[in-house]
Amino acid sequence: MDKRLENEIEHGRFLKEHGAAEVWNWTSPAGRIRWQRRVEMLTAHICPEMNVLELGCGTGLFTAGIAASGAAVTAIDISPDLLEEAAEKVKAGNVSFMQENAYDMSFPDASFDTVIGSSVLHHLDLDLALKEIFRVLKDGGVACFTEPNMLNPQIALQKNIPWLKRRLGDSPDETAFFAWRLKKELSGHGFKDIAVTPFDFLHPAIPARLIPLFKPLCDCAEKIPLLRAIAGSLYIKCKKP
Numbered sequence: 001m002d003k004r005l006e007n008e009i010e011h012g013r014f015l016k017e018h019g020a021a022e023v024w025n026w027t028s029p030a031g032r033i034r035w036q037r038r039v040e041m042l043t044a045h046i047c048p049e050m051n052v053l054e055l056g057c058g059t060g061l062f063t064a065g066i067a068a069s070g071a072a073v074t075a076i077d078i079s080p081d082l083l084e085e086a087a088e089k090v091k092a093g094n095v096s097f098m099q100e101n102a103y104d105m106s107f108p109d110a111s112f113d114t115v116i117g118s119s120v121l122h123h124l125d126l127d128l129a130l131k132e133i134f135r136v137l138k139d140g141g142v143a144c145f146t147e148p149n150m151l152n153p154q155i156a157l158q159k160n161i162p163w164l165k166r167r168l169g170d171s172p173d174e175t176a177f178f179a180w181r182l183k184k185e186l187s188g189h190g191f192k193d194i195a196v197t198p199f200d201f202l203h204p205a206i207p208a209r210l211i212p213l214f215k216p217l218c219d220c221a222e223k224i225p226l227l228r229a230i231a232g233s234l235y236i237k238c239k240k241p
Contacts (some may be wrong), residue, residue, distance in 0.1 A: 004125060007172050009079050009080075012082045013079075016082060016085060024061075028206075029211060030205070030211055034200060035061065039066070042144050049071070051074070052066060052113065053114070055116070055133070056077055056119075057076060058077060058082045063090045072094050078102065102129050103125065110135075110139065112138065113142075116144045120147075122148055122159075142240075144235075144237050146235055149230070149231055149234045151229055152230050158170065179198060198229055199235050201222065
């Protein structure tokens with residue numbers, strides 16, 4: 001197996017032991033707001049009659065929100081430990097959990113209307129993952145992801161300083177993306193109608209009592225072009241012709 005995937009399986013054990021939601025900062029008041037926003041972004045185009053592939057479902061934190069769309073959801077991950085926890089948390093009848101290699105999925109060509117995921121591509125060999133995403137998407141199918149932005153100062157430090165990566169709970173190989181480079185990669189793999197939009201200045205460590213003060217400022221910052229470029233995350237949306 002690819003060494004990077006082996007590292008992710010091992011990282012899954014670490015996350016299960018230490019609490020994935022806490023490591024990923026989704027449990028704080030600001031973290032929950034950020035989670036809800038991502039669910040809305042990733043599912044805005046989904047209809048109940050769709051077949052949806054969630055790539056890198058982890059502990060199912062986003063799976064439950066995706067399942068609320070009423071679509072048939074296949075949620076995959078390489079980590080058996082995280083999948084076990086996800087299956088315990090999410091009991092929706094329209095969700096199936098499967099252990100899959102994102103570089104070599106078992107699904108036939110053109111199986112899914114859409115492929116979505118939160119913070120998954122930056123764990124993977126992007127070239128191999130995009131080839132498979134393109135293959136399993138139906139013609140006209142949409143791919144949507146939210147990923148960390150390498151232009152954000154905190155993200156750049158966290159992803160490039162090994163001791164800081166370990167301290168903050170990152171896996172050894174995970175990285176972040178530059179919007180322009182991601183657009184080029186997506187185009188090179190045949191995707192069209194590509195949009196990569198920076199968003200998210202709301203830090204998960206902001207105390208609940210300060211959210212009413214900071215959130216309007218964060219929302220405003222996203223509307224200022226040069227400032228928006230260094231937001232914490234990227235929203236990626238593209239289509240298979």
